Amino acid sequence: MTLVDDQHLFRAGIRMLVESQDDMGLVGEASDGKQAIELAIEHRPDVMLMDLRMPVMDGIEATRQIVQHAIDAGTDKPKIIALTTFNRDQAVVQAVQAGASGYLLKSAEPEFLLAAIRTVHSGYSVIAPGSIHSLFEHAARNAPAIGPDLSVLDLLSVRERDVFLLAAKGLSNGEMAQSLFVSEATIKSHLRSVLDKLELRTRLQLVAFAHERRLLGT
Known part of the structure; x- marks a missing residue:
């Protein structure tokens, strides 16, 4: 290192x-x-x-x-x-x-x-x-007031949207799998697809992305 x-x-x-x-x-x-x-x-x-x-x-x-x-x-x-x-x-x-x-x-x-x-x-x-969310929420509050940017969700399938929103709220793969009644392998596959489609590299970037576009209330 x-x-x-x-x-x-x-x-x-x-x-x-x-x-x-x-x-x-x-x-x-x-x-x-x-x-x-x-x-x-x-x-x-x-x-x-x-x-x-x-x-x-x-x-x-x-x-x-x-x-x-x-x-x-x-x-x-x-x-x-x-x-x-x-x-x-x-x-x-x-x-x-x-x-x-x-x-x-x-x-x-x-x-x-x-x-x-x-x-x-x-x-x-x-x-x-x-809480990482308090950091990003603080950043969002200091940004220009805009409504949620829902257009980015059009890039995702219905199930990918579910995974995106749950991951953005900080749920683990196991918690998402339990919530959506699927396997963790399926969650990982959907999550990789979400990151690729939104051109994000990490789950942490996904959280920031959701807060910036005010998508957690959707």
């Missing part, structure tokens, strides 16, 4: 924590977004811890370029965890939209940080303690 943060002391602390684990290791560090892109291209890390506010280039733009480079190159994109100081940091929403797999507060307990890294490495999203 790689660590990107402009605070040397913070990086030193994370380095010591990560290197104390038998199943983790750092292949590089960077102090700004531009260096982060170079690290991602050179080392192709599985996981990146990315500060959002840095000189030269912020973590949002770095995340966007790293994800796009991986897509263009046909390689697996690193799973990026955005790091922030504030629980309602609107930059987190932008980072998720850019392709981040989740976000953590810099004040997170060491055990939670390690668990989050392992969770993201396994292919799941991770968020700071508290």
